[in-house]
Amino acid sequence: MTQNSKPGTRPANPRFSSGPCAKRPGWSLEALKDAALGRSHRAKVGKTKLARAIDETRDLLNVPADYRIGIVPASDTGAVEMAMWSLLGERGTDVVAWESFGAGWVSDAVKQLKLADVRTFEAAYGEIVDFAEVDFDRDVVFTWNGTTSGVKMPNGDAIPSDRKGLTICDATSAAFAQDLPWDKLDVVTFSWQKVMGGEAAHGMLILGPRAVERLESYTPSWPLPKIFRMTKGGKLIEGIFKGETINTPSMLCVEDYLDALAWGKRIGGLEALKARSEANLQAVETYVEANGFLGFLAADKAIRSNTSVCLQFTDPDVTALSADEQAAFAKGVAKRLEDEGVALDVGAYRDAPPGLRIWCGATVETADVEALMPWVGWAFEAQKASLRMAA
Numbered sequence: 129m130t131q132n133s134k135p136g137t138r139p140a141n142p143r144f145s146s147g148p149c150a151k152r153p154g155w156s157l158e159a160l161k162d163a164a165l166g167r168s169h170r171a172k173v174g175k176t177k178l179a180r181a182i183d184e185t186r187d188l189l190n191v192p193a194d195y196r197i198g199i200v201p202a203s204d205t206g207a208v209e210m211a212m213w214s215l216l217g218e219r220g221t222d223v224v225a226w227e228s229f230g231a232g233w234v235s236d237a238v239k240q241l242k243l244a245d246v247r248t249f250e251a252a253y254g255e256i257v258d259f260a261e262v263d264f265d266r267d268v269v270f271t272w273n274g275t276t277s278g279v280k281m282p283n284g285d286a287i288p289s290d291r292k293g294l295t296i297c298d299a300t301s302a303a304f305a306q307d308l309p310w311d312k313l314d315v316v317t318f319s320w321q322k323v324m325g326g327e328a329a330h331g332m333l334i335l336g337p338r339a340v341e342r343l344e345s346y347t348p349s350w351p352l353p354k355i356f357r358m359t360k361g362g363k364l365i366e367g368i369f370k371g372e373t374i375n376t377p378s379m380l381c382v383e384d385y386l387d388a389l390a391w392g393k394r395i396g397g398l399e400a401l402k403a404r405s406e407a408n409l410q411a412v413e414t415y416v417e418a419n420g421f422l423g424f425l426a427a428d429k430a431i432r433s434n435t436s437v438c439l440q441f442t443d444p445d446v447t448a449l450s451a452d453e454q455a456a457f458a459k460g461v462a463k464r465l466e467d468e469g470v471a472l473d474v475g476a477y478r479d480a481p482p483g484l485r486i487w488c489g490a491t492v493e494t495a496d497v498e499a500l501m502p503w504v505g506w507a508f509e510a511q512k513a514s515l516r517m518a519a
């Protein structure tokens with residue numbers, strides 16, 4: 129259906145950014161009023177809050193009791209690099225990527241750590257690598273949900289339970305919205321800024337028993353900055369995983385994360401969070417199926433992300449354009465949506481194919497996604513009309 133006039137309904141909240149993501153419904157600064165501000169994070173009040181953030185994360189994500197959960201510096205990137213720098217090099221490493229954040233971990237392993245024995249497996253945007261080629265007796269670094277391509281792991285079936293290597297999984301845009309098979313994952317990282325709509329700056333580093341065993345039995349040959357160090361005298365610093373952070377956290381961000389966790393619990397926990405995100409993807413799918421001008425970058429539903437939903441324009445008038453023109457077209461559509469105040473930050477990631485990326489995580493309301501999609505149709509038609517006028 130061609131949408132030439134502006135739709136009558138606007139999303140109540142136009143925030144569809146893939147990070148920082150929309151705050152939870154009903155959030156206001158009032159949620160932070162109990163923050164332990166101006167107090168030491170090592171005082172009882174601060175330590176209690178940090179420990180609660182860890183305990184409630186375990187609760188909501190069903191993290192096994194023998195996995196450690198730490199709050200670490202530098203958001204998800206900090207958590208991933210802390211794991212890579214601390215654990216890799218003991219054996220060969222396979223690094224797997226299918227979009228730009230995964231490619232960043234490839235670059236870390238190859239160009240920065242310069243690992244002696246490293247293999248890399250990369251797939252194009254919209255696709256996923258063939259995990260049959262990956263050797264899980266080596267260490268494997270991968271991203272569960274590729275935020276810039278909207279491609280996720282279908283499940284953990286490709287990962288053997290009796291693997292000899294460690295699996296290091298960047299799950300930042302998956303945690304709280306997709307199932308994470310803990311028995312297949314030795315290291316999991318994420319940031320508060322994604323599915324829960326928290327703040328960036330702090331990372332969550334979750335370590336399974338085999339990762340801890342590696343930390344205590346292996347010392348990398350390269351130097352480790354203080355903010356990466358998790359052991360002392362060959363033993364794990366257990367305090368890190370009880371809320372005794374390596375350096376000073378923001379108690380304002382901690383309060384905000386506690387608020388997000390409480391919301392998640394209140395609405396029904398992980399199943400409810402996942403269901404909200406799935407319903408959002410469904411709303412996009414319903415519109416795409418009924419309107420021929422858009423398609424998913426991830427054509428295969430089994431690997432299609434329900435959080436970072438990446439779309440491209442499939443209309444023949446657009447696909448006939450040059451690559452630069454297609455990029456300009458997509459940017460033009462995103463700008464119209466932003467100018468109308470109906471969708472903020474929905475342009476595709478800079479390294480990804482031109483298109484739109486609509487965050488559909490748990491904090492986004494399905495009614496807002498439903499209200500947005502006809503606006504996408506309107507912006508598309510308006511952009512096409514401007515192409516015709518320029519011709």
Ligand SMILES: Cc1ncc(COP(=O)(O)O)c(C=O)c1O
Pocket residue numbers: 146147202203204205206229230271273274275276298300301319321328329
């Ligand atoms: C898959 C993935 N990894 C890493 C990052 C970096 O996260 P942060 O900026 O929280 O460190 C992002 C951010 O969008 C991401 O989507």
